[in-house]
Amino acid sequence: MQGGAPETRDTDLMEQIMTAADTITSLTIxxxxxxxxxxxxxxxxxAVVADTARHFGRAIVMPNLVPPVVTAADACAYRDRILDHLxxxxxxxxxxxxxxTETTDASDVVAAAEAGIIHAVKLxxxxxxxxxxxxxxxxxxxxxxxxAMAAIGLPLCVHGEVTDPxxxxxxxxxxxxxxxxxxxxxxxxxxxxxxxxxxxADGVDFVRDAGGNMAATITTHHxxxxxxxxxxxxxxxxxxxxxxxKRERHRLALVAAATSGAPQFFLGTDSAPHLDTDKQSACGCxxxxxxxxxxxxxxxxxxxxxxxxxxxxxxxxxxxxxYGLPPAQDRITLVKRDAxxxxxxxxxxxxxxxxxxxxxxxxYWEVEASx
Ligand code: NCD
Ligand code: ZN
Numbered sequence: 261m262q263g264g265a266p267e268t269r270d271t272d273l274m275e276q277i278m279t280a281a282d283t284i285t286s287l288t289i290x291x292x293x294x295x296x297x298x299x300x301x302x303x304x305x306x307a308v309v310a311d312t313a314r315h316f317g318r319a320i321v322m323p324n325l326v327p328p329v330v331t332a333a334d335a336c337a338y339r340d341r342i343l344d345h346l347x348x349x350x351x352x353x354x355x356x357x358x359x360x361t362e363t364t365d366a367s368d369v370v371a372a373a374e375a376g377i378i379h380a381v382k383l384x385x386x387x388x389x390x391x392x393x394x395x396x397x398x399x400x401x402x403x404x405x406x407x408a409m410a411a412i413g414l415p416l417c418v419h420g421e422v423t424d425p426x427x428x429x430x431x432x433x434x435x436x437x438x439x440x441x442x443x444x445x446x447x448x449x450x451x452x453x454x455x456x457x458x459x460x461a462d463g464v465d466f467v468r469d470a471g472g473n474m475a476a477t478i479t480t481h482h483x484x485x486x487x488x489x490x491x492x493x494x495x496x497x498x499x500x501x502x503x504x505x506k507r508e509r510h511r512l513a514l515v516a517a518a519t520s521g522a523p524q525f526f527l528g529t530d531s532a533p534h535l536d537t538d539k540q541s542a543c544g545c546x547x548x549x550x551x552x553x554x555x556x557x558x559x560x561x562x563x564x565x566x567x568x569x570x571x572x573x574x575x576x577x578x579x580x581x582x583y584g585l586p587p588a589q590d591r592i593t594l595v596k597r598d599a600x601x602x603x604x605x606x607x608x609x610x611x612x613x614x615x616x617x618x619x620x621x622x623x624y625w626e627v628e629a630s631x
Contacts, residue, residue: 285596287568287625291317291351291588292555292575296417296456296477296528298322298547299342299354303610306345308533311551311607313349315627317588318580320417320528321354323382324391328359332372339377351590355379355583357417361394362401366408373414379583380415380454381405385440387423389502390532390546395419399444410450415583417477420455420463421503430487433503434462441466445474452582457482457530459503461513467524468517475582477528478518478574480554483561484619486511497539498615501532502546518574519567526579529554535612550617553603557617559594559625593628601626 294312297319299305312319321342323329329338335356342354357380358369364381372378383402384395396402409416421432422439437455445453451473455463458476467476481501486508490499499505517525531554532547539545550557555575562571580587600622606613 284563284568286593287559287571287595288591288593289572290576291315291590291592292527293317293579293585293588294319294529294531294551294554295454295526295579295583296320296322296479296530297551298324298530298532300533301325301338301341304533304535304614305342307607307609307614308531308549308551309342309345310349312531313346313352315555315592317351317590318353318355318585320380320583321356323357323359324384324389326391328361328391328394329357330359330361330364330394332358332368332375332377334358335372335378357382359384359394360396360402360405360416362396362398364402364405366405369405369414370408370412373409373412378414379585380417381409382417382419384419385421385423385436388419388421390534392419399440399447403447406444406448406451410448410452413452413584415452415454417454417456419502420458429504430506433458433460437462437466445470454528454582456528457503458514458517459506460510464513464517464525468522470524475524475526475578476517477530477579478514478525479528479530479548480550480557481505481530481548481617481619482511482514483518484511484557484621489620497541497544498548498618500539500544500546501530501548504546515561515565519562519565519570521567521570521573523573523578523581525574526582527554527558527575528579533607533614535609536606536615537612539615548617549607549614552607552616553619553623555592555594555627556601556603556623556625557619559596560619560621560623563625594625595628596624597626598624600624
């Protein structure tokens with residue numbers, strides 16, 4: 261600094277930047293991909309699939325149905341049931357996954373991947389989350405499948421929580437990294453692994469330092485909520501999901517990772533619809549339904565971090581690149597309205613209501629109708 265003049269110039273520059281940021285009211289990006297989505301089946305599938313297909317081009321569809329999607333034949337049949345609901349959204353591609361069990365057949369996995377039927381395999385530690393009873397207890401039993409996946413570059417999506425009842429629920433992701441993820445990466449070093457819905461600074465640090473074949477999805481809701489949202493001033497079942505939201509410092513680490521531009525971090529909404537009657541119960545189930553307003557929420561977060569120019573990487577580029585998919589060729593436009601945008605409080609299914617995520621802040625961005 262040399263006296264008063266440069267200071268004046270700094271102030272002017274800051275004002276210009278702020279004015280420029282204020283005037284961005286439209287953002288056109290490659291059509292997003294959702295790299296972690298629950299579409300369910302039957303009446304729920306019918307009610308929710310358009311909320312994703314309206315905005316997204318592709319989604320990695322989770323296999324935790326009851327019973328789970330465990331074979332290539334199951335995945336084909338499920339994909340057909342999804343496509344049956346997409347006559348108004350023919351651009352949308354559901355990318356199927358298999359649910360890894362201790363009896364998964366490596367040759368079935370390889371054949372399904374090579375035929376383009378599946379794009380990932382999902383590892384749920386047995387009992388970790390909604391519909392995970394058929395998950396893995398003994399990792400030695402799935403080693404041959406993991407080695408076959410590594411050989412063909414098929415990613416393993418990991419629900420990163422231990423299920424040991426003696427581990428505090430808020431520590432289960434960090435303990436999973438030490439007890440399961442680190443040994444698994446050492447045992448099958450060539451395997452592409454995605455730490456799904458990362459919720460901790462520990463997870464962010466691990467992924468950032470891990471090297472090329474490790475990535476993480478980040479959900480929309482974990483960028484907004486910490487554990488107070490669930491528990492302070494009353495118990496709020498619509499903010500309960502797994503992995504459970506952690507302390508504020510972890511939320512801030514997730515926001516920093518998502519808005520950093522680092523290619524290891526990409527969007528997987530984990531939009532997970534449940535009937536309100538199943539959530540508002542003495543033993544409410546885990547999952548938050550974010551598909552309808554996810555992109556409005558994300559634009560809000562990225563704008564607040566002065567990172568709107570990095571939104572496209574997070575929603576539309578990094579995930580596809582990690583999965584070896586071509587980037588989307590079509591685009592969507594987000595526009596910033598003068599007045600807050602409103603969303604319905606819930607979606608109606610044949611069996612009842614599904615509450616839509618309320619991020620707790622006024623949202624001004626919305627996807628311009630394009631289809
Ligand atoms: C998911 C669900 O409902 O299927 N629930 C959740 O809280 N995220 C399962 C999962 O991804 O853990
Ligand atoms: Zn999920």
